[in-house]
Amino acid sequence: MRRPTIKDVAERAKVSLKTVSRVINNEPSVMQGTRARVLHAIAELDYEPDQSARNLRSGTPFVIGLVYDNPNPYHIIGVQNGVLAACRETGFGLQIHPVDSTSPLLAEELVEFVQRSRLAGLVLTAPMSERMDLVNALAARGVKLVRIIAATEDPQDGHACVYVDDRDAAYEITEHLIQLGHQRIGFLWGGLAHRSSTERYAGYEQALKDYGISVDKHLIVPGDYTFDDGFRGARRLLALREPPTAIFGSNDEIAAGVLAAAKSAGMNVPYDLSIAGFEDSPFSKQSWPPLTTAKQATEDIAKQAARLLIAGLRQDAYDDNPTPVHNQGFVPQLVVRGSSAPVRPRSERPERLERTDPNP
Template sequence: MSEGQGNPRKPTIRTVAELAGVSLKTVSRVINNEPSVLASTRARVLQAIADLDYEPDPSARNLRSASAYVIGLVYDNPNPYHIIGIQNGVLSACRETGFGLQIHPCDATSPLLAEELAELVQRSRLAGLVLTAPMSERVDLLQALAARGIRTTRIIAAAEDPGEGPPCVFVDDRDAAYEITEHLVQLGHQRIGFLWGGEDHRSSTERYLGYEQALKDYGITLDKHLVIPGDYTFDDGFRGARRLLALREPPTAIFGSNDEIAAGVLAAAKSAGMNVPYDLSIAGFEDSPFSRQSWPALTTAKQATEDIARHAARMLIAGLRHDGEGAAAVPNHGFVPQLVVRGSTAPVRPRAQAQGDTA
């Protein structure tokens, strides 16, 4: 048995150079898409890369090159399903373009966050950052990073293109929340509870504004007792629902700002012996696994989290490749989550009928 048989070594840039009959520098130039390589030589190197199934190491390429080929993803969010979707989307864009990815969780409220991120970029030689909420919505942070020459692309909640600041992907949560509330109203619900997500996330405000506007447009007076503050967590959904259901005149429907909150509402309703959706209709937001794995499955707004994150990473990388002209070359892009109606919502039952069923 030859050396290494049964445990083949991963091909290296030297292996590619030997197979193609060129220097290491020439292989490096081909990998980095430098123009100073003859077409025939480039073709020979690319064929060797394909034959060996060679994948360049972005971190090693960073060290050898004057350009950076790794970007960073910065997040602070209590919802694990949302973060996984964001990570998968950015990672797929990096794989498509030959970039590496460094993931950096942080505390969005830290007063030293700009210094922390600047140190991260310098230490890891990052080409730029994809910022998620709420960092992406902190004007002071964006300005501090721009002053340090750090390229960023943002994912934000906004009803329309902000038209200023760093490049962004904006998600119209307000319109989607309006559609969810409208769906509940059209089912006959007049008392609709609303459970906030984190107030430091603009998405929570946008979803509340959609809820508020739908009630106004349908002539329903907003009852502040039906609006409960909280965070994007199952526990806050459970606690918020218990508060709403304890009211003298409880809601007939509850809209949670995300699916994790809505799943908490569902648990609270079941613990109180309620029949969902006939005693209480429940809606969430984002179309996470929480919405599909619950019973009954949750009515929600499908937010294409992976697509949103993939587009943000592509915008950043395209901007980097335009040598500083990315903001002009890659326009901001918007997404609108779509209503998905499932078994957790149903027409409201008259209170007398509901009481008669449980007598």
């Protein structure tokens, strides 16, 4: 059931929101009969005042939490820096809380984290932010949150979010490789628990279809957002009888693993194999050659999520009729670097790797 709000109390007691607020804060300017009606409505509805808003009004220092479960350290560092920047510019503190996103008791853990640390709210990252059962459970317990999610458009589901159009960016990367003449383009998945991986695959698949290229299941390899899975996935693809001429890794760590696999096989990137990643992490710039990728602006995305959370908290605290904060979308931009080049004629391509996987 939905938690009763201060508006419900005001309607039950037939008074204004400001009057309810004055009663809750024990201000002496309220007539005894009015105070009694408000207290009676609070008891009937089992209403619990929002301690976060009361603390904010009183000037108590405020802290928000950042919750994550992601194997990519560069991504997490970017998210942390973005949220921290928003906290510094608004005078908020930050607590960082890594979790196991598969835990069946995650909702209870996060509610306890919020209560124990007296947090004003949470910035929730994927994959937790994309679990609507978890989001709804937290909201029902009064936890204020803003989500960072992968989506092509604003979901308009009643929960504040910053959404990232991974699908369109993945389409652009795949289109770039196709326009270089590549027809056999491998795809290495990130973690299935992350909607970003599904969205990136959808963009890859749609680009192939739009250019009349059939989707070859042998060129698609499952995995996680890690260097090791990129290396293993690339070895598997390069051992095919007809190996790909280009490989798209779902993030830059995967793509860096592909680059290492190609070099270990004596291949010349990008002339023997083109490689693309996603996110524009330090991996993409520090590799040689540097990686073609999609610039995701992770810090800016996280900073905007924290700003949305803080703006909502301040509205709840100071505005009797707060207006919903506006969700914001980001579209990663293609960055072409030295790891992608036109496909070489078949006669000039290197011999394939010796098969190492019996079921590539």
